[in-house]
Amino acid sequence: xxxxxxxxxxxxxxxxxxxxxxxxxxxxxxxxxxxxxxxxxxxxxxxxxxxxxxxxxxxxxxxxxxxxxxxxxxxxxxxxxxxxxxxxxxxxxxxxxxxxxxxxxxxxxxxxxxxxxxxxxxxxxxxxxxxxxxxxxxxxxxxxxxxxxxxxxxxxxxxxxxxxxxxxxxxxxxxxxxxxxxxxxxxxxxxxxxxxxxxxxxxxxxxxxxxxxxxxxxxxxxxxxxxxxxxxxxxxxxxxxxxxxxxxxxxxxxxxxxxxxxxxxxxxxxxxxxxxxxxxxxxxxxxxxxxxxxxxxxxxxxxxxxxxxxxxxxxxxxxx
Amino acid sequence: xxxxxxxxxxxxxxxxxxxxxxxxxxxxxxxxxxxxxxxxxxxxxxxxxxxxxxxxxxxxxxxxxxxxxxxxxxxxxxxxxxxxxxxxxxxxxxxxxxxxxxxxxxxxxxxxxxxxxxxxxxxxxxxxxxxxxxxxxxxxxxxxxxxxxxxxxxxxxxxxxxxxxxxxxxxxxxxxxxxxxxxxxxxxxxxxxxxxxxxxxxxxxxxxxxxxxxxxxxxxxxxxxxxxxxxxxxxxxxxxxxxxxxxxxxxxxxxxxxxxxxxxxxxxxxxxxxxxxxxxxxxxxxxxxxxxxxxxxxxxxxxxxxxxxxxxxxxxxxxxxxxxxxxxxxxxxxxxxxxxxxxxxxxxxxxxxxxxxxxxxxxxxxxxxxxxxxxxxxxxxxxxxxxxxxxxxxxxxxxxxxxxxxxxxxxxxxxxxxxxxxxxxxxxxxxxxxxxxxxxxxxxxxxxxxxxxxxxxxxxxxxxxxxxxxxxxxxxxxxxxxxxxxxxxxxxxxxxxxxxxxxxxxxxxxxxxxxxxxxxxxxxxxxxxxxxxxxxxxxxxxxxxxxxxxxxxxxxxxxxxxxxxxxxxxxxxxxxxxx
Numbered sequence: 016x017x018x019x020x021x022x023x024x025x026x027x028x029x030x031x032x033x034x035x036x037x038x039x040x041x042x043x044x045x046x047x048x049x050x051x052x053x054x055x056x057x058x059x060x061x062x063x064x065x066x067x068x069x070x071x072x073x074x075x076x077x078x079x080x081x082x083x084x085x086x087x088x089x090x091x092x093x094x095x096x097x098x099x100x101x102x103x104x105x106x107x108x109x110x111x112x113x114x115x116x117x118x119x120x121x122x123x124x125x126x127x128x129x130x131x132x133x134x135x136x137x138x139x140x141x142x143x144x145x146x147x148x149x150x151x152x153x154x155x156x157x158x159x160x161x162x163x164x165x166x167x168x169x170x171x172x173x174x175x176x177x178x179x180x181x182x183x184x185x186x187x188x189x190x191x192x193x194x195x196x197x198x199x200x201x202x203x204x205x206x207x208x209x210x211x212x213x214x215x216x217x218x219x220x221x222x223x224x225x226x227x228x229x230x231x232x233x234x235x236x237x238x239x240x241x242x243x244x245x246x247x248x249x250x251x252x253x254x255x256x257x258x259x260x261x262x263x264x265x266x267x268x269x270x271x272x273x274x275x276x277x278x279x280x281x282x283x284x285x286x287x288x289x290x291x292x293x294x295x296x297x298x299x300x301x302x303x304x305x306x307x308x309x310x311x312x313x314x315x316x317x318x319x320x321x322x323x324x325x326x327x328x329x330x331x332x333x334x335x
Numbered sequence: 336x337x338x339x340x341x342x343x344x345x346x347x348x349x350x351x352x353x354x355x356x357x358x359x360x361x362x363x364x365x366x367x368x369x370x371x372x373x374x375x376x377x378x379x380x381x382x383x384x385x386x387x388x389x390x391x392x393x394x395x396x397x398x399x400x401x402x403x404x405x406x407x408x409x410x411x412x413x414x415x416x417x418x419x420x421x422x423x424x425x426x427x428x429x430x431x432x433x434x435x436x437x438x439x440x441x442x443x444x445x446x447x448x449x450x451x452x453x454x455x456x457x458x459x460x461x462x463x464x465x466x467x468x469x470x471x472x473x474x475x476x477x478x479x480x481x482x483x484x485x486x487x488x489x490x491x492x493x494x495x496x497x498x499x500x501x502x503x504x505x506x507x508x509x510x511x512x513x514x515x516x517x518x519x520x521x522x523x524x525x526x527x528x529x530x531x532x533x534x535x536x537x538x539x540x541x542x543x544x545x546x547x548x549x550x551x552x553x554x555x556x557x558x559x560x561x562x563x564x565x566x567x568x569x570x571x572x573x574x575x576x577x578x579x580x581x582x583x584x585x586x587x588x589x590x591x592x593x594x595x596x597x598x599x600x601x602x603x604x605x606x607x608x609x610x611x612x613x614x615x616x617x618x619x620x621x622x623x624x625x626x627x628x629x630x631x632x633x634x635x636x637x638x639x640x641x642x643x644x645x646x647x648x649x650x651x652x653x654x655x656x657x658x659x660x661x662x663x664x665x666x667x668x669x670x671x672x673x674x675x676x677x678x679x680x681x682x683x684x685x686x687x688x689x690x691x692x693x694x695x696x697x698x699x700x701x702x703x704x705x706x707x708x709x710x711x712x713x714x715x716x717x718x719x720x721x722x723x724x725x726x727x728x729x730x731x732x733x734x735x736x737x738x739x740x741x742x743x744x745x746x747x748x749x750x751x752x753x754x755x756x757x758x759x760x761x762x763x764x765x766x767x768x769x770x771x772x773x774x775x776x777x778x779x780x781x782x783x784x785x786x787x788x789x790x791x792x793x794x795x796x797x798x799x800x801x802x803x804x805x806x807x808x809x810x811x812x813x814x815x816x817x818x819x820x821x822x823x824x825x826x827x828x829x830x831x832x833x834x835x836x837x838x839x840x841x842x843x844x845x846x847x848x849x850x851x852x853x854x855x856x857x858x859x860x861x862x863x864x865x866x867x868x869x870x871x872x873x874x875x876x877x878x879x880x881x882x883x884x885x886x887x888x889x890x891x892x893x894x895x896x897x898x899x900x901x902x903x904x905x906x907x908x909x910x911x912x913x914x
């Protein structure tokens with residue numbers, strides 16, 4: 016418990032540093048929210064008026080401390096550009112869609128990687144392993160933006176297997192089970208695309224770890240004792256091979272948030288990705304900072320959970 | 336260093352957003368031969384980011400995406416038809432008196448707001464004094480200064496003594512009067528729902544007036560008089576339903592409309608072809624062929640974008656003065672000339688180096704746009720002059736540069752004047768503008784002018800433009816339907832301000848100023864037209880800008896649907912779909 020609190024406290028300076036850097040980056044970009052908000056052709060007085068309305072005419076340090084002060088009170092502020100709506104509300108509206116997408120992708124990559132990696136490790140360099148390993152290498156190398164467009168054209172547009180855009184069918188107004196099925200149908204393709212690279216990586220990591228473990232003495236002993244191969248792999252070798260897998264999953268959460276921006280844009284998935292782009296383009300500083308904060312917190316949390324899982328998988332690891 | 340960092344960040348943003356294309360695209364269409372079918376839903380594909388909940392107020396904001404989404408909810412006093420003629424909307428008729436100094440509008444009777452409250456003359460007055468003349472960038476800078484008495488500026492309470500509202504009484508309909516200091520000719524062209532949306536006063540009773548940052552009081556859904564009512568808004572779509580009380584009976588025919596974001600142009604076309612969406616407002620040239628030859632889809636081309644931008648010209652603005660000199664100094668005439676572009680011969684040489692014949696195909700991908708032949712859009716035929724612009728002539732361009740002191744060190748190399756190289760930067764958006772920049776860069780390289788292309792996003796471009804931090808910048812200049820509204824602000828010397836999309840070149844010509852001022856004091860097209868033509872001839876000699884391409888707006892829709900009004904943001908009012 017003490018460890019948990021200490022770890023959480025350690026993440027605070029990191030998040031603060033990220034916020035300062037983001038704040039400065041938005042400031043360095045030419046233009047501000049007023050340029051995005053007001054459009055062209057007005058007179059100077061109008062732009063000045065809007066700038067003072069949004070308090071963008073105040074000294075920068077004052078703006079920063081004002082923001083930081085609100086943040087410390089748990090207030091993410093009001094969006095400059097999105098009709099004066101609270102940032103927390105805007106993020107809350109988009110978060111479920113992104114979490115659903117990332118969660119599903121992690122599930123596909125985690126479960127799929129374990130199964131495929133284990134199967135490949137049974138006969139290293141056999142035909143099955145060669146097939147899986149080569150496919151994984153290709154899958155890992157494919158850039159998400161390209162794969163996403165390709166999947167869209169081939170599987171959704173040409174073959175008609177999946178819907179092309181969005182999270183739901185625009186013409187229908189489903190509820191209950193029909194709604195979940197509708198979302199599920201729309202989820203398959205973006206989740207698969209988002210998972211591809213991680214699925215490939217996890218397959219390879221699982222395979223490599225397992226091959227190493229299967230060569231160890233305890234495995235030979237277990238086999239010698241007459242245990243069946245499946246039992247040896249699943250009960251004894253796999254848990255030991257899991258540590259690097261968990262590390263990889265933990266480290267990839269941050270990257271997934273990045274890739275999801277592209278996947279959400281290509282598939283019209285109404286998550287944080289498109290909102291992030293919009294916030295950056297309109298210099299909507301409170302919204303951008305809010306999203307950076309939330310994503311940073313998620314990544315920190317993912318790292319923490321990774322460490323906790325270590326302790327659970329490997330009884331030798333103890334935190335105190 | 337700072338400039339480089341800034342540039343890197345902008346490049347990052349732009350690259351990340353490369354899918355959001357710019358440019359405006361729309362032909363006749365009109366109602367098809369069949370009787371309209373009542374009922375059903377229309378799914379509209381939006382390319383811009385979905386406007387946020389609470390921003391749908393076209394009286395305080397001019398963003399194209401928001402205008403496209405909000406247009407269906409609101410009406411102006413007057414709408415513009417496909418020939419740019421004013422037609423009644425919330426005003427049934429208008430009376431122009433005192434040689435165009437007084438406009439009296441008679442309002443439709445029995446109109447109800449979406450919340451059931453009656454529409455009044457006070458709503459019109461409120462819309463102008465509290466919203467349009469304070470917050471709408473175009474309207475406040477055009478109608479505002481022309482009124483007989485100025486409106487109160489914020490933060491003072493809204494008040495416009497030159498606008499009078501008389502409510503209906505004793506069988507007389509409600510009326511609204513606008514009084515101007517001088518004859519004001521373009522008034523009827525500025526009253527549509529995009530430039531003059533009427534909003535309900537009662538929503539703001541006892542509350543601060545709307546602004547671009549807070550278009551509606553917290554938690555308030557949009558309320559208008561338009562053909563459709565707002566139902567809901569979430570992260571992926573805005574849903575509208577038929578307004579059964581709409582004053583233009585029997586419109587609308589559709590029961591429901593869904594506007595949904597489809598972020599990438601490729602997916603937009605795929606979604607339309609596959610029938611997931613029914614209407615698309617901004618189709619790229621390269622997709623037109625497939626959509627036209629597909630029996631399930633149709634294409635309309637017109638000069639107005641669904642967001643309300645009309646008669647747009649893609650042009651290249653030259654900075655005639657030293658980079659970064661404040662606008663006030665330029666306006667007063669004390670700014671040093673631009674070391675390269677301040678020389679007319681260089682500008683003429685640049686104009687004469689462009690193989691404009693190739694631009695429609697290579698830049699616009701044959702999307703229906705054409706090469707511009709003058710500063711004023713050719714759709715305003717009464718004011719447009721086929722100005723004598725320099726034609727492609729490599730030899731003459733080379734001679735002009737030689738005369739200006741820019742000597743060629745060898746073929747294919749940038750020219751030099753002493754130690755200085757003939758290099759200019761050129762800022763542009765993604766999409767059509769990026770293609771135009773690349774073509775300009777190629778053409779100018781042959782003439783020995785090196786162009787450094789820099790892609791920026793909206794906020795970045797506005798700032799560079801206002802701060803005059805550029806050598807050259809590509810702008811899509813949408814002129815609306817009267818030169819007084821959309822042309823003057825790029826050329827008149829008093830329009831050298833720090834505001835985006837005004838006279839960014841820093842062009843000062845007494846001749847041009849006089850012609851615009853004279854035209855603004857007169858009423859008839861036959862009197863004003865020749866003055867604008869004279870001004871254009873002078874501009875074509877001075878070349879503060881290069882007028883390159885007249886762009887169009889292409890809208891594609893499902894063949895099951897018909898009755899779209901391609902010239903109007905109210906495109907769904909008379910639409911119907913057969914399923």
